[in-house]
Amino acid sequence: MMSFFDFLIKNKGEVFQQLIEHIQLTLVSLCIAVLMGITIGILISVYQKSTKAVLSLVNTIQTIPSLALLGFLLPFFGIGVVPAIIALFLYALLPIVRNTFTGIEEVDPSVKESAIAMGMKRSQVLFKIELPLAMPYIMAGIRTASVINVGVATLSAFIAAGGLGEFILQGIQLNNSNMILAGAIPASLLALFFDAVLGRVQKSSLKVIRWFSIILFGGMLAYLTIIGFQKLNFSKDKSKLLGGFPSEFVYREDGLKGLFKAYDFELDYVEMEIGLMYRALANKEVDVISGFSTDGRIKAYNLQTLEDNRNYFPPYQAAPVARVAILKKYPEISRSLEKLKNRINNAEMTEMNYKVDEEKMQPQDVAMEFLQSKAMFNKSKNKEGQAGTIKIGSKAFTENYILAHLFKLVIEENTQLNVEMKLGFGGTKLLMDAMKNDEIDIYPEYTGTALLLLLETNNKERKSLISNPKKVYDFVKIESRKQFQFEWLPPLGFNNTFAILMRSNQAEELGLETIENLSDR
Amino acid sequence: MITFQNIEKSFDEQLVLKNINLQIKEGELMVLLGASGSGKTTMLRMINGLENPNSGSIRIAHKYLKEHDLLDLRKEIGYVIQKVGLFPHYSVFDNVATILKLKNEKEDLVKEKVHKWLDKIGMPAAVYGQKFPTELSGGEAQRIGLARALVAQPSMILLDEPFSALDPISRVKIRNEFRKIQQQEKLTAVMVTHDVLEAVSIADRICLLANGEIQQVGTAQEILFKPENELVKKFVEGDQFQASLASVSLKEIKNFISEKSTPKFDTEGSVLELLQNEDTQYHAGVLDAFYKWKENKA
Numbered sequence: 001m002m003s004f005f006d007f008l009i010k011n012k013g014e015v016f017q018q019l020i021e022h023i024q025l026t027l028v029s030l031c032i033a034v035l036m037g038i039t040i041g042i043l044i045s046v047y048q049k050s051t052k053a054v055l056s057l058v059n060t061i062q063t064i065p066s067l068a069l070l071g072f073l074l075p076f077f078g079i080g081v082v083p084a085i086i087a088l089f090l091y092a093l094l095p096i097v098r099n100t101f102t103g104i105e106e107v108d109p110s111v112k113e114s115a116i117a118m119g120m121k122r123s124q125v126l127f128k129i130e131l132p133l134a135m136p137y138i139m140a141g142i143r144t145a146s147v148i149n150v151g152v153a154t155l156s157a158f159i160a161a162g163g164l165g166e167f168i169l170q171g172i173q174l175n176n177s178n179m180i181l182a183g184a185i186p187a188s189l190l191a192l193f194f195d196a197v198l199g200r201v202q203k204s205s206l207k208v209i210r211w212f213s214i215i216l217f218g219g220m221l222a223y224l225t226i227i228g229f230q231k232l233n234f235s236k237d238k239s240k241l242l243g244g245f246p247s248e249f250v251y252r253e254d255g256l257k258g259l260f261k262a263y264d265f266e267l268d269y270v271e272m273e274i275g276l277m278y279r280a281l282a283n284k285e286v287d288v289i290s291g292f293s294t295d296g297r298i299k300a301y302n303l304q305t306l307e308d309n310r311n312y313f314p315p316y317q318a319a320p321v322a323r324v325a326i327l328k329k330y331p332e333i334s335r336s337l338e339k340l341k342n343r344i345n346n347a348e349m350t351e352m353n354y355k356v357d358e359e360k361m362q363p364q365d366v367a368m369e370f371l372q373s374k375a376m377f378n379k380s381k382n383k384e385g386q387a388g389t390i391k392i393g394s395k396a397f398t399e400n401y402i403l404a405h406l407f408k409l410v411i412e413e414n415t416q417l418n419v420e421m422k423l424g425f426g427g428t429k430l431l432m433d434a435m436k437n438d439e440i441d442i443y444p445e446y447t448g449t450a451l452l453l454l455l456e457t458n459n460k461e462r463k464s465l466i467s468n469p470k471k472v473y474d475f476v477k478i479e480s481r482k483q484f485q486f487e488w489l490p491p492l493g494f495n496n497t498f499a500i501l502m503r504s505n506q507a508e509e510l511g512l513e514t515i516e517n518l519s520d521r
Numbered sequence: 522m523i524t525f526q527n528i529e530k531s532f533d534e535q536l537v538l539k540n541i542n543l544q545i546k547e548g549e550l551m552v553l554l555g556a557s558g559s560g561k562t563t564m565l566r567m568i569n570g571l572e573n574p575n576s577g578s579i580r581i582a583h584k585y586l587k588e589h590d591l592l593d594l595r596k597e598i599g600y601v602i603q604k605v606g607l608f609p610h611y612s613v614f615d616n617v618a619t620i621l622k623l624k625n626e627k628e629d630l631v632k633e634k635v636h637k638w639l640d641k642i643g644m645p646a647a648v649y650g651q652k653f654p655t656e657l658s659g660g661e662a663q664r665i666g667l668a669r670a671l672v673a674q675p676s677m678i679l680l681d682e683p684f685s686a687l688d689p690i691s692r693v694k695i696r697n698e699f700r701k702i703q704q705q706e707k708l709t710a711v712m713v714t715h716d717v718l719e720a721v722s723i724a725d726r727i728c729l730l731a732n733g734e735i736q737q738v739g740t741a742q743e744i745l746f747k748p749e750n751e752l753v754k755k756f757v758e759g760d761q762f763q764a765s766l767a768s769v770s771l772k773e774i775k776n777f778i779s780e781k782s783t784p785k786f787d788t789e790g791s792v793l794e795l796l797q798n799e800d801t802q803y804h805a806g807v808l809d810a811f812y813k814w815k816e817n818k819a
Contacts, residue, residue: 114606114669117569117679118620119595128619132610206610 007178014167019186021162025081026149026194029088031220033149034142034213037093041100041138042126055098062094066155071276074159078285079244079270084153084161091152092145099141103134132206139202139209143195150191154183159280160244160270164190169271170247241518243269244277244286249498254314254452256290259500262312265519278303287506288518293346293499294399296353304507306500307514315469316448316497318349318399320407320489321480326441327487332385333442334489336414337407341490343374349399349494356398363398367405377413387416393431393440396424399496403444435486445488448497450476469495522547523568523677523709528577530563537563538733541577548707550700552720554744555730556756561713564730565679568711569598582676596624599670599678599708603685605662607654613639613665614650620673638668641702660691667699677709684719693794696723717760721745721768722791729753741768746818766793769811777810777817 008015040058044051064072069087077083107130115129131138157165167183170176201212249255250271260266267288272280277289282301291298293305293316320337327334352370355361371377392407394400401423408419422440425431428449434440451465451472465471477488500515512518528541538560545551553561566572567579570591579586581594607616614635621631639646642664654662663683670678683699684692700723703710714720720727721741729736729744736756737749745765748754757764771788792811796804 108604108606108609110602110604110606111608112606113571113602114600115608117571117595117598117600118669119592119623121592124623129608 004178004181008182011182015182015186018162018164018166018183019190022150022153022164022187022190025084025088025153025156025161025163026146026190027220028224029085029153030092030142030146030149031217032085033089033092033096033145035217036089037096037141037145038100038138040093041097041104042131044097045101045104045130046122046126051101055101058094058097061090066091066152067158067273067275070155070159070273071279074276074279074285075283078283079159079161079272079276079280081156081161083159084156084163088149088152088156092149095141095144095148096138097141099137099144100134103137104130106137107133135206135209136202139198143198143202146194146198147191150187150194154187157247157271158273158276160272166247166271169273170251240268241287243267243288243290244272244280245269245290246274246277247271249290259312259515262310263515263519267518281501281503284503287502289501291499291501292496294349294353294494294496295499296350296355296357296398298499298501299350299354300358302504303501304504304512306502306507306512306518308497308500309514309516311467312515313498314448314451314466315472315495316446317469317473317491317495318344318403318444318446319473319491320403320442321435321445322442322487322489323435323438324481324485324487325438326390330385330388330390330415330417332415333390333411333417334487335384336411337489339376339414340406340410340492342493343376344370344493346494346496349496352402353398356402363401364405364409367402367409370406371409371413377409383414383416385415385417387418389418389420390442391420391422391440393425393434393443394421394423395427395431395443400444403492407442407444432484436484444492446496447472447476447491450480522580522582523711524580525564525567526578526580528564528567528574528579530560530567530572530574536733538574541735543728543735543738545709545711547709549725550703550710550712550723552724552727553711553713553730554715554717554720554727554756556715559730560733561715561730562681565681565711565713568677568679569595569600596620596673597675597677599673599675601663601666601670601678601680601683603682605654605666607657607662607665607669609654611653612650613644613652613654613657614646616654616665617669617672620669624673634672635668638672642668642698644668660687660695663687663695667695667702671702671706671708674706675708677711678703680710680712682714683712685714685716692719693722697790699723717757717764718767718793721764722793729756731756763793765815766796766811767791769814771795771807774807774810774814777813778806779810 040054044054061069066087069090070083073083073086077086111129111133112125115125120128153163154165154168156163157169164183164187167179168187169183171179171181171183201209204212245256250257250269256269269288270286272286272289277286278291278295278297278301280286281289281303291303297303298305320340322333348370352366355366355369356363368377390411392404394404404421404423408421411417411419422434425434425443428445431440431443435443447469465475473488473491480486480488500518502512507513523545525541525543528538529536530538537558541564543551553564555561563572567574567586568581570586581589586594608619611619617635617638618631621634626634635650636646639649644661644664649657649661649665654665657665663686666683684696687695696719702708712723721744724741726738726740727744728738731752737744737753739747741764744753745757745761745768748757769792771790771792774792775788792807795807
């Protein structure tokens with residue numbers, strides 16, 4: 001706990017700034033949602049025919065996962081504060097609309113009738129009778145919306161809109177719990193604070209509510225005028241290239257910092273969520289991102305990989321890794337998987353990923369199609385070895401699923417063995433534990449991952465290794481066998497390392513082919 | 522004067538009023554009497570435009586309803602309903618003052634009128650003015666409802682079962698107070714009720730409705746003693762005796778009371794009210810006089 005306070009004190013400037021950003025995001029979106037929400041609530045109570053349709057629409061918006069909503073807004077509003085406020089506004093809408101409508105509906109019909117029979121106009125009935133009586137409901141809706149907004153606003157960090165989410169996201173990526181708490185605790189306190197203030201307002205008289213809203217909305221209007229909506233939005237200098245990188249990449253030593261050092265250059269950048277990054281690049285919100293070499297979206301969005309000509313990134317060659325014991329028991333496994341050696345290049349792997357991610361094909365169909373195209377699957381009759389069952393595992397992403405299916409198909413094609421699949425492990429650590437416990441026998445792994453994660457190597461030794469994929473492969477092969485009794489089978493051929501990506505047409509326009517070219521600018 | 526002419530009205534294809542022709546005279550208290558579903562409330566709500574007839578016309582003060590500005594007209598028609606419908610977020614004072622403010626009356630005049638009416642219904646502003654509707658009893662709330670309907674000096678007042686939700690004692694009390702005010706102010710009043718006893722106690726004339734049609738229009742005694750058809754007869758049958766007593770005022774039987782058996786008493790109210798009085802010394806003599814009066818009339 002002490003270290004948390006140390007962290008807080010050390011970073012108090014940043015915490016304070018993120019808190020202010022967070023309050024800005026929440027309040028601005030909430031104020032817009034209050035104005036729009038009450039208006040819509042009134043309209044649907046007047047025009048009852050539209051009630052059902054409108055309520056189910058705002059209901060539906062509420063159920064869209066926040067990341068999906070941000071992704072959906074990206075093509076229209078880009079990244080930064082504006083789309084964040086729009087997303088927050090949409091989430092805050094439902095409780096306010098619904099409560100306004102319910103509040104008006106709940107007004108005692110005899111009260112409404114008295115007002116009408118007294119000669120009040122429709123608008124007088126609304127403003128003198130219905131709205132004041134619906135006020136407790138409306139305030140409750142605003143309270144709910146404010147708490148939702150404080151929570152969802154943490155996700156604004158995904159699209160470079162700032163707020164306390166920055167600490168939370170970075171903390172999660174870097175596995176730094178003090179950092180997570182430095183974002184999460186102020187956010188929860190903020191939610192409690194909003195709830196308490198609005199709770200007090202809710203209980204006070206109509207006069208107090210009126211003054212409170214006048215001051216709040218007046219202040220907001222003045223604030224927006226002074227700051228200027230333009231400045232609130234993330235403004236982009238067109239002549240300069242802008243990077244967009246996930247927090248994990250930004251903060252790890254062998255990520256962005258090392259890249260800048262290795263190529264001796266700097267680039268303005270914003271932090272983004274990985275899933276949104278590719279879309280932001282395609283939509284010209286950013287110009288440079290860090291992705292992975294065989295990602296299907298490289299093909300889908302027509303992106304160009306800048307060559308890592310100084311070999312900064314370690315090689316991530318894919319290969320099957322198996323338990324030594326199982327290979328001894330069924331030596332035919334090694335012989336069959338040998339057939340995949342150097343058979344898949346980067347373009348082919350990207351293509352397979354693309355087919356699953358973008359064309360929505362099943363991984364097993366894509367694997368089968370690939371083998372058939374290579375004439376490696378012809379229902380051969382001479383299956384060697386004995387009958388038995390082995391288990392193949394994989395991590396939880398597309399490429400690993402496809403590779404696991406490739407292994408299964410090849411093994412079943414050439415041996416008497418029967419393969420069970422255990423796919424979707426949450427991380428390398430879990431998979432390795434499963435291997436050690438004989439839960440699985442084979443899984444696809446990358447040399448770079450093994451190098452960094454399995455093997456404690458000093459920086460110098462790493463550097464001498466990194467430039468040479470063969471050396472890395474040999475190193476992890478020997479070390480894995482020594483430490484865990486895991487055997488690395490021959491590499492599949494492609495290298496799924498970190499890739500610095502740009503839009504193809506822009507890279508061509510600027511004549512950029514390597515990362516060095518980028519630093520020359 | 523309110524005139525219904527050939528009114529027809531249906532809800533969802535179901536005819537609830539047909540062939541309605543009725544004239545309500547200036548300053549008269551007309552009771553629309555009938556069982557639930559007889560269409561009496563619908564008829565009442567047509568007068569201030571809360572319901573519209575499918576066919577036929579309504580005239581108020583010699584002008585067709587359609588020719589009136591509905592909002593202005595409503596400001597001239599007091600409206601009192603069973604559930605009262607006070608504005609829960611307004612104080613008693615503001616509830617009564619609302620309609621005056623709608624009519625843009627000056628502030629000191631508003632205050633004067635509200636105070637006058639709160640006094641008149643026995644709930645002085647000093648005590649009740651700043652209370653809120655939730656702090657009032659049912660009887661108090663309905664008094665405020667009456668004050669609210671009367672404060673703008675309307676030319677007519679509509680009442681829909683105004684006293685039905687009250688306990689029997691305050692019901693009679695408020696009813697009599699209202700009747701007194703109505704006669705003092707010469708208000709044209711239309712009141713809906715299903716209670717025969719209430720109708721005969723208060724009405725100048727009764728319009729008896731059944732199955733969406735007017736069965737008979739007449740004074741309480743005409744309805745009770747000369748029913749025009751079986752439906753009317755059946756409707757008043759259960760309460761016949763009490764209703765008869767309620768429909769006859771003590772003034773009417775005064776000449777039949779023998780001074781010997783019944784010494785001097787106040788001739789305010791109906792025979793029924795006197796008989797319900799716990800002071801039993803007059804009962805036999807008054808009942809005697811009532812029978813003599815009835816015989817004489819027949």
